[in-house]
Every structure is written in structure tokens, then in C-alpha cells.
Amino acid sequence: MAQPRTNLTINPQRLWDQIMETAAFGATAKGGIKRLTLTDDDKRVRDWFRAQAEALGCTVTVDEVGNMFARRPGRDDGLPPIAMGSHLDTQPTGGKFDGVLGVLGALEAMRTLVETGYETNAPVEVVNWTNEEGSRFAPAMLASGVHAGVFTPDYAYAREDREGKKFGEELERIGYRGAEKAGAYKLGALFELHIEQGPILEDEGKTIGVVQGVQGMRWYEVTVTGQESHTGATPMHLRRNALLGAARMVERVHGIALAHPPGVGTVGLVEVRPNSRNVVPGEVFFTVDFRHPEEDVLDAMEREFRAALPEELAPLKLECDEKRIWNSPAVKFDPDLIACVRHGAEQAGYPTRDMVSGAGHDAAYVARVAPTTMIFVPCLGGISHNEEESTTFDECAAGAQVLLNAVLEYDRRFAG
Amino acid sequence: MAQPRTNLTINPQRLWDQIMETAAFGATAKGGIKRLTLTDDDKRVRDWFRAQAEALGCTVTVDEVGNMFARRPGRDDGLPPIAMGSHLDTQPTGGKFDGVLGVLGALEAMRTLVETGYETNAPVEVVNWTNEEGSRFAPAMLASGVHAGVFTPDYAYAREDREGKKFGEELERIGYRGAEKAGAYKLGALFELHIEQGPILEDEGKTIGVVQGVQGMRWYEVTVTGQESHTGATPMHLRRNALLGAARMVERVHGIALAHPPGVGTVGLVEVRPNSRNVVPGEVFFTVDFRHPEEDVLDAMEREFRAALPEELAPLKLECDEKRIWNSPAVKFDPDLIACVRHGAEQAGYPTRDMVSGAGHDAAYVARVAPTTMIFVPCLGGISHNEEESTTFDECAAGAQVLLNAVLEYDRRFAG
Numbered sequence: 001m002a003q004p005r006t007n008l009t010i011n012p013q014r015l016w017d018q019i020m021e022t023a024a025f026g027a028t029a030k031g032g033i034k035r036l037t038l039t040d041d042d043k044r045v046r047d048w049f050r051a052q053a054e055a056l057g058c059t060v061t062v063d064e065v066g067n068m069f070a071r072r073p074g075r076d077d078g079l080p081p082i083a084m085g086s087h088l089d090t091q092p093t094g095g096k097f098d099g100v101l102g103v104l105g106a107l108e109a110m111r112t113l114v115e116t117g118y119e120t121n122a123p124v125e126v127v128n129w130t131n132e133e134g135s136r137f138a139p140a141m142l143a144s145g146v147h148a149g150v151f152t153p154d155y156a157y158a159r160e161d162r163e164g165k166k167f168g169e170e171l172e173r174i175g176y177r178g179a180e181k182a183g184a185y186k187l188g189a190l191f192e193l194h195i196e197q198g199p200i201l202e203d204e205g206k207t208i209g210v211v212q213g214v215q216g217m218r219w220y221e222v223t224v225t226g227q228e229s230h231t232g233a234t235p236m237h238l239r240r241n242a243l244l245g246a247a248r249m250v251e252r253v254h255g256i257a258l259a260h261p262p263g264v265g266t267v268g269l270v271e272v273r274p275n276s277r278n279v280v281p282g283e284v285f286f287t288v289d290f291r292h293p294e295e296d297v298l299d300a301m302e303r304e305f306r307a308a309l310p311e312e313l314a315p316l317k318l319e320c321d322e323k324r325i326w327n328s329p330a331v332k333f334d335p336d337l338i339a340c341v342r343h344g345a346e347q348a349g350y351p352t353r354d355m356v357s358g359a360g361h362d363a364a365y366v367a368r369v370a371p372t373t374m375i376f377v378p379c380l381g382g383i384s385h386n387e388e389e390s391t392t393f394d395e396c397a398a399g400a401q402v403l404l405n406a407v408l409e410y411d412r413r414f415a416g
Numbered sequence: 417m418a419q420p421r422t423n424l425t426i427n428p429q430r431l432w433d434q435i436m437e438t439a440a441f442g443a444t445a446k447g448g449i450k451r452l453t454l455t456d457d458d459k460r461v462r463d464w465f466r467a468q469a470e471a472l473g474c475t476v477t478v479d480e481v482g483n484m485f486a487r488r489p490g491r492d493d494g495l496p497p498i499a500m501g502s503h504l505d506t507q508p509t510g511g512k513f514d515g516v517l518g519v520l521g522a523l524e525a526m527r528t529l530v531e532t533g534y535e536t537n538a539p540v541e542v543v544n545w546t547n548e549e550g551s552r553f554a555p556a557m558l559a560s561g562v563h564a565g566v567f568t569p570d571y572a573y574a575r576e577d578r579e580g581k582k583f584g585e586e587l588e589r590i591g592y593r594g595a596e597k598a599g600a601y602k603l604g605a606l607f608e609l610h611i612e613q614g615p616i617l618e619d620e621g622k623t624i625g626v627v628q629g630v631q632g633m634r635w636y637e638v639t640v641t642g643q644e645s646h647t648g649a650t651p652m653h654l655r656r657n658a659l660l661g662a663a664r665m666v667e668r669v670h671g672i673a674l675a676h677p678p679g680v681g682t683v684g685l686v687e688v689r690p691n692s693r694n695v696v697p698g699e700v701f702f703t704v705d706f707r708h709p710e711e712d713v714l715d716a717m718e719r720e721f722r723a724a725l726p727e728e729l730a731p732l733k734l735e736c737d738e739k740r741i742w743n744s745p746a747v748k749f750d751p752d753l754i755a756c757v758r759h760g761a762e763q764a765g766y767p768t769r770d771m772v773s774g775a776g777h778d779a780a781y782v783a784r785v786a787p788t789t790m791i792f793v794p795c796l797g798g799i800s801h802n803e804e805e806s807t808t809f810d811e812c813a814a815g816a817q818v819l820l821n822a823v824l825e826y827d828r829r830f831a832g
Contacts, residue, residue: 198649215648219693229798231682231705232631232774233614236673238798243683244670250663257652266647267659268695270688277635277684277703279801287693289647358648382645382654385695 008112010404012397015108019396022048022088022104023096032387033096037089037131038066038170045088046176049128052107056114058126062178065143065156066130066171072110074123079415080188082120082407083370084109085127087362091135095389097379097396102193103128105400112404122188122415124407129362130176137167144362147183148369187370189337189410192363193403194374195391199382200355207350207398209376210342214357214364215264215291216298216330220305222249223321224313228274228282243272243281245318252308253288256301263292263301264358293356295330331364334371336414337406341375344405350398375402424528426820428813431524435812438464438504438520439512448803449512453505453547454482454583459590461504465544468523472530474542478594481559481572482546482587488526490539495831496604498536498823499786500525501543503778507551511805513795513812518609519544521816528820538604538831540823545778546592553583560778563599564785603786605753605826608779609819610790611807615798616771623766623814625792626758630773630780631680631707632714632746636721638665639737640729644690644698655696659688661734662700668724669704672717679708679717680774709746709772747780750787752830753822757791760821766814791818 025045026035035041046068050060053070060070071081086102106126113124129147134140137159145151157168171177196202201209226240250267257265266289273283288305292298306322313320345352355376357364363372377399380390441461442451451457462484466476469486476486487497502518522542529540545563550556553575561567573584587593612618617625642656666683673681682705689699704721708714722738729736761768771792773780779788793815796806 196649197646198651199645199654200649200651203654217648227797229615230613230775230800231680231684232633232707232776233612233616233800234680234774234798235614235616235678236670236680238615238619241670241682243666243686247663247666250659251667254652254657254660262651264647264650264652266657266694266696268647268688268693268697269691270659270686271691272684272686275685275687278682278705279684280682281684289694291648358650359646360648381643382650384646384649 008116008118008404008408010108010112010397010400012393015104015396015400016393018104019096019100022100026090028093028387030387032389033090033094034092035090036092036136037133038136038167038174042089043174046128049088049103053126056111058110061180062176063180063182064153064178065146065182066176066178067143067147067182068128070110070126072113072124074120076121077123079122080186081123081125082189082410082415083125083127083187084191084193084403084407085129086192086194087129087132089131089133091133091385093387095384095386097195097389097391098197098384099132101195101391101396101399105193105396105403108400109404109407120411122411132362136161141360141362141365144365148365149183150365153182183369187366188415190363190366190370190372191337191403191406192361192374193399194361194376195379195384196376197359197379197382197384201353201376201378202380202382204353205351206353207377207395208345208352208402209355210338210345210352211333211374211376212338212354212356213293213333214331214360215293216295217289217291217326217328218298218302218324219326220288220322220324222286222288224284225319226282226317229280231278231280234280239280240317241280242284242318245313245316246270246284246286248312249308252312253305256304257290260292260297260301263290263297265290265301291358293330328360331367333367333373337371337373337410340406340409340413341373341402343409344402347405348398348401350402375399375406424532424534424820424824426524426528426813426816428809431520431812431816432809434520435512435516438516442506444509444803446803448805449506449510450508451506452508452552453549454552454586454590458505462544462592465504465519469542472527474526477596478592479596479598480569480594481562481598482592482594483559483563483598484544486526486542488529488540490536492537493539495538496602497539497541498605498827498831499541499543499603500607500609500819500823501545502608502610503545503548505547505549507549507801509803511800511802513611513805513807514613514800515548517611517807517812517815521609521812521819524816525820525823536827538827548778552577557776557778557781560781564781565599566781566784569598599785603782604831606779606782606786606788607753607819607822608777608790609815610777610792611795611800612792613775613795613798613800617769617792617794618796618798620769621767622769623793623811624761624768624818625771626754626761626768627749627790627792628754628770628772629709629749630747630776631709632711633705633707633742633744634714634718634740635742636704636738636740638702638704640700641735642698642733645696647694647696650696656733657696658700658734659697661729661732662686662702664728665724668728669721672720673706676708676713676717679706679713681706681717707774711746744776747783749783749789753787753789753826756822756825756829757789757818759825760818763821764814764817766818791815791822
């Protein structure tokens with residue numbers, strides 16, 4: 001045990017340079033990245049990642065759905081590996097940090113271990129999950145879902161993009177359909193570093209989000225039906241204005257979320273029919289997105305929402321059709337891993353905030369089969385899935401350092 | 417004066433048959449009409465109309481923008497003619513009655529005069545105005561606008577459809593660019609029979625709308641700007657939700673209209689950006705349509721609307737851009753003509769209701785240059801601009817009879 005245990009320090013400049021270097025694979029004119037999963041650009045960044053990992057002496061394996069694992073042996077190589085990683089695919093007009101920071105931050109942590117010759121008890125792996133975004137092949141988090149047993153490989157292979165190309169064919173085409181069965185060996189732990197994709201850390205001046213879990217999410221679709229009629233010739237009392245009913249539901253969804261902190265509720269998509277300046281809207285379709293860390297509170301929000309529909313619509317002589325189209329249960333991350341993240345942030349001197357992820361991540365699926373948690377760093381204005389996505393040099397460095405610290409702490413405390 | 421003055425009766429079956437006969441020119445599978453202005457179908461119905469009028473001994477003249485006038489001389493042919501009519505063009509998925517009833521009802525009234533040999537003091541004309549609908553060539557009421565001096569002929573000629581074809585070229589092509597200057601001779605009066613295009617008459621069980629004028633109309637465009645953000649990762653208190661602001665304005669527009677009866681106010685068109693289920697809307701564009709018979713009340717409604725924008729949007733940290741894009745002043749119809757319509761309806765024994773037209777009509781422009789009024793009959797459910805548009809046999813007959821009665825009353829009282 002000759003290695004120093006607590007002062008391994010990542011190289012922030014090298015991390016930043018690699019973020020900028022890989023941003024060239026699918027770079028957009030506005031400074032973002034368009035690197036849809038299983039495209040030629042995705043192959044280029046995968047090849048780059050494999051070469052970097054192998055140069056560090058890691059063994060890279062690829063599973064049957066393209067998930068990549070770059071492994072450095074531990075002192076006891078029979079222990080389940082401690083994994084860290086995220087995804088290298090992006091949205092069509094994505095930024096430089098979403099997913100990328102989690103993989104390259106992990107690679108930088110790995111490089112630090114290698115350069116210092118630090119020996120972990122357990123093997124350590126850097127993971128690149130396939131198709132986290134789901135932009136090209138829905139649903140999102142497809143291959144971590146296969147890893148976790150949520151989807152079968154055949155389900156994944158059969159997903160089609162808008163041109164009718166299949167996930168399985170494209171995986172073969174770029175040479176990343178591996179031999180290894182997905183989820184065949186258990187991870188001992190997974191730490192996922194990610195940008196927050198929300199404004200909380202920035203708003204409160206905190207550097208590290210200690211993520212407790214992922215909110216439960218429920219999606220609904222509502223169609224409100226009234227009667228389309230002439231705006232000039234239809235007196236107010238004879239209208240059946242579907243948009244007025246929908247507007248009142250936008251207000252109610254907002255109110256229901258406010259009544260259940262820290263829950264959120266959003267009408268994000270609205271289609272008005274016929275959507276003409278001089279026609280009273282006869283039909284409005286809208287979506288509702290409710291999220292909360294507690295399932296029983298989500299149950300209450302759902303009840304209140306469903307009660308609000310007739311309350312608001314019946315007095316306006318409107319009818320409605322409502323259905324829940326998605327239900328993603330809340331995820332609680334592993335307390336031991338959370339403790340290691342908190343320790344790692346304190347060790348590095350960063351102010352933290354406990355938080356719950358509002359968005360879905362690979363870690364949410366992996367949490368079903370392995371102890372898992374996440375580390376968040378701020379992003380400017382909370383803006384993500386956007387070419388303007390921005391996390392600073394120092395924030396990237398902080399995230400990678402806390403990731404390394406947390407992995408080492410976990411290795412010392414739980415893999416010893 | 418050998419003719420009976422008060423008991424000329426139109427032939428309801430003949431009127432109905434001609435409505436159904438001409439509905440074949442541009443008939444749609446769903447029982448409506450697609451007869452866009454200056455198309456081959458428009459030429460066919462124009463040719464039919466000309467032939468019918470000439471068979472009755474009328475002289476048909478066509479002005480430089482295609483308006484057709486079928487004239488029967490009066491006893492004193494130097495008097496300005498008493499005109500009745502509307503338009504034969506339709507919406508892309510129009511019904512069988514909008515405009516058509518006004519022309520064919522007038523033709524039936526003319527035929528009744530001819531068959532009974534009734535001699536009017538003034539000449540009587542049946543008018544077919546070109547391009548009332550504005551669906552193919554915007555704006556609507558184009559050729560009655562030229563007649564009234566609102567637009568120049570050259571402005572009309574230069575209007576283009578979506579394929580880049582010009583109004584002037586298409587008018588030439590179908591052979592309906594006449595020699596006569598638009599508006600060259602003054603009409604003594606214009607009576608326009610039309611379906612209500614609203615639900616009031618049906619709702620109150622009245623047969624004849626005695627139209628007092630046309631509401632003033634003002635159109636606005638509003639863009640509300642907030643900040644698009646992730647629905648899951650953005651807490652309620654850090655949102656700048658443009659849709660919430662727009663929803664509150666939908667409510668305010670509704671309330672402002674309710675506070676100023678018989679005014680109406682409508683948000684008819686809404687575009688949410690980016691319009692995605694899991695993105696808090698960053699921008700919403702919507703239109704507002706306010707109408708009222710009194711200009712000073714419209715001024716008040718506009719003031720309240722403009723005050724409501726910052727009241728609703730500022731607390732939500734939203735910005736907005738608002739502009740008035742159209743202002744069509746209220747029109748008051750001629751009291752003498754209105755009296756003749758009321759007399760004509762009483763004479764025929766139909767229950768009436770005074771009303772103000774909520775929609776624009778050729779008569780609204782013509783009112784600038786000649787005494788004008790309108791006669792409304794019910795349409796089922798207030799539905800118009802729709803293939804399901806429906807007015808009954810008896811209602812069509814009632815409208816044409818009241819039109820004839822009103823023209824004769826006007827001829828007796830004011831053209832003597």
C-alpha cells in the first residue's frame with residue numbers, strides 16, 4: 001500500500017482538451033455536436049475512445065448492444081468492477097457536455113490512476129452506454145436498459161430510425177455489435193458524472209450535486225373537444241371553446257405541481273385545431289408531464305389532475321379524452337455510493353447540494369441491477385439538449401475530481 | 417299600377433333545385449363545394465348564372481374585376497338600380513349556401529318579378545361579387561372592395577395565389593375581365609341575403625336576422641418569450657414558462673369580451689415552441705380577435721387587453737411583443753333599407769331578430785358607396801366554411817321571400 005490514497009489529482013487541462021477534441025466528431029456550426037447514435041460520427045468517437053483506453057493499458061470489451069467497457073484490473077480481479085461512465089451520443093442539436101463529460105471525466109480519472117500507478121482493490125471500468133438519447137432510435141437509454149434487463153436485445157435490434165434503418169443493422173455496420181452478452185457480469189457499482197441539465201446548482205452557487213435518485217415521471221395525453229365556430233358570428237355564451245378549457249388545465253397542472261414540492265408539472269406540447277385566427281378552437285390536444293421523487297405523491301398529483309379535468313371542462317360544455325401514456329417509477333440511488341460522492345466532494349472542498357435528478361439517465365436503469373449513483377455539475381442557465389449548453393473548465397474539472405475521489409473511496413470502503 | 421304589390425311569392429322548390437343544381441360545379445365528396453374564385457368551376461357557375469339571367473331578359477354586364485350585374489329595367493330606367501346579391505365563390509371545403517343563397521335567392525326574386533310581369537320603378541339588378549372568400553387570392557371581399565374604392569383594380573390584378581398565378585391573369589383566362597369600370601355607376605341600394613354563419617337565430621328560434629351593421633374587428637399578434645428548459649430538471653420557481661403566460665392571456669381575452677357584451681374575443685391560433693413533451697415552452701405565439709359593434713367599446717377592449725399583458729406576464733418573468741395587425745371599423749347599415757327588411761319579414765310572417773354581423777361581407781364594403789343592408793337566415797349549429805353547412809328548404813325560401821319583399825318595399829317607398 002505505497003500509493004497515496006487521498007490526493008490523486010486529475011489533470012483539468014487534459015480533460016478539457018479531450019472534451020474539445022472529441023467535439024470535432026459531429027461538430028455543428030453553432031459550437032454544438034450532432035452525433036446521433038450508431039452513425040459514422042458515433043463510430044469515430046467510439047474508435048477514439050477505444051484507442052485512448054487501450055493506450056492506457058485497459059481491455060475494451062463491447063457487448064451485444066454496443067455498450068463499451070474499458071477495464072483496468074484491480075488487485076483482486078475477481079471482485080465486481082467499479083464502473084464510471086455515461087454516453088457519447090448526442091441530440092441532433094446537442095451540446096458538448098451532455099453524456100460526454102461523464103465518459104471523458106471517467107477516462108481522465110482512469111488516466112490519473114494509471115499515471116500514478118495507483119492500484120485499486122476492485123477492477124475499475126469506464127463505460128460508454130449506447131443510445132442514451134433516443135433521438136435516432138426511440139426509446140432513450142435503450143442499451144443501458146438492455147444491460148439492466150428492461151429490454152431484450154432483440155427489442156433493441158428491431159428499433160427503427162425515421163429512414164427505416166434498424167438499430168441492429170446499424171450496430172453491425174459500424175462494427176460495434178460485440179460478442180458479450182449484455183449484463184452478463186454484474187457491476188459492483190456505477191458512478192455517473194453528468195451535467196445537471198437544470199438551473200438549481202447555478203442558482204444556489206453550488207458546484208456538486210449529490211444525486212439521491214431519479215424522480216418518478218408520468219406522462220399524459222389529453223384531447224379537449226368543443227365546437228369549432230366563427231369568431232365573429234358566435235356569441236360568447238354559445239361557444240364551446242376547447243382552447244379556453246385547455247388554458248384552464250395549463251393553470252391547474254401548474255397549481256398541482258406547486259402544491260406538491262419539489263414536484264414539477266408541465267404542459268409542453270399543444271396542438272390547437274383548426275388553429276385559425278377567426279375560428280373558435282374546436283379541439284385542443286396537449287401533453288402533461290408530472291414528476292416527483294415519491295410515488296405516493298405522484299399518485300396524489302394524478303388524482304388531482306384527473307379531478308380537475310371535469311371541474312374545468314364541464315362548465316365550458318367541453319368533453320375530454322385523457323390517458324396516461326408513460327409511467328417511470330422513482331429511483332432511489334445507493335446510500336453507500338451517495339456517501340462516497342459526498343465524501344469525495346468534501347475531500348476536494350466543493351460545496352454540494354443534495355438533489356434528485358429530474359431527467360432520466362442510464363444510471364436510472366442500471367440502478368435495477370447494481371449499486372448506482374450520479375454526480376451533477378452545473379450547466380449555464382440550466383440549458384441542455386442545445387448547442388449553447390455550457391459547463392466551465394473548472395466545473396468539468398470538479399466533476400471529474402469528485403468522480404475519482406468517490407470511486408477511490410468506494411474501493412477503499414466497500415471493495416477492500 | 418295593375419300589379420298586386422304585396423303578394424308576389426317566390427317559388428321555393430325552384431330556388432332549392434337551383435341551389436342543388438349549381439352545387440354540382442365544384443361538388444365535393446362530402447356534399448360541400450370547392451369552387452375557388454376564377455377557377456374553371458367558377459367560370460362554369462358564372463356561365464350558368466349569365467345564361468339564366470339572360471333567359472329572364474336581363475342584360476348582364478361584367479366589370480373590370482369580374483363583378484357581374486344582371487339588370488332588369490325599371491319603369492324609370494334613369495333611377496339608380498336596386499341591387500341584390502352576394503357571391504358564388506366558396507372556401508376550399510365550403511358549403512352549399514354561403515354566398516350562393518344570396519345570389520340564387522336574388523335570381524329567384526328576379527324570376528318572380530319577370531314571371532308576374534311586375535314593373536319596378538327603379539331598375540333591379542342581381543349581383544355576383546368576385547372573390548368574396550379570399551381563400552385563393554387574399555384579401556377577402558376583394559372585388560366588392562374595388563367597387564367601393566377600397567382597393568384599386570391594379571392591386572386586385574396583382575394578387576397571387578399559392579402557385580404564383582395572378583388574379584388579373586386568371587380573370588382574363590376564364591373570360592370575365594369586363595370592360596366596365598368597377599363602381600362606375602352608383603347602386604341605389606344593395607340588399608345581401610346570407611346565411612348567418614353563427615348560432616344565434618337557431619338558438620332563439622328566429623327565421624330572419626335583420627342586420628344592423630357589421631362589427632368592428634381588430635386583430636392582434638402576440639409573442640410571449642420565456643426560457644425553454646427541461647421539464648424534469650427545472651424547479652417550478654426557476655421557470656419562465658411562456659405557455660403559462662399565454663394561457664392566462666387566453667383567460668383574460670375571454671374575460672374582456674364577457675365584460676363588454678355583445679363583444680367577442682378569441683385566441684384562435686397558438687404556436688408553442690419548441691412544442692415538446694419534456695421541454696418547458698420558451699416561446700408562444702398567439703393571435704387575438706376582438707369584435708364589437710361600437711368603435712369606442714373596441715377602444716376600451718384594446719386598452720384592457722394591452723394592460724393585461726404586463727399584468728399577467730411580468731410576474732412570470734415573461735416578455736412579450738404585441739401588435740395590432742388589422743383594424744376593420746364597425747359598419748352601420750342604412751336605416752331605410754333595414755326598415756324595408758323588417759317590413760318584408762313582417763309581411764311574410766317570419767319572426768325576426770335584430771343582429772349585427774360578426775363576419776365581414778361584400779355588403780360591408782359596398783356600404784361605403786351605397787345604402788346597404790343584409791338579411792340573415794339560420795344555418796344549422798352556426799356551422800359555416802364547412803362542407804356540413806346546412807340551411808333548410810324553408811329557411812332558404814324565407815330568405816328569398818323577405819329579400820323580394822324588401823326590394824319591392826324599397827322600390828315603392830324610396831324609388832317612386
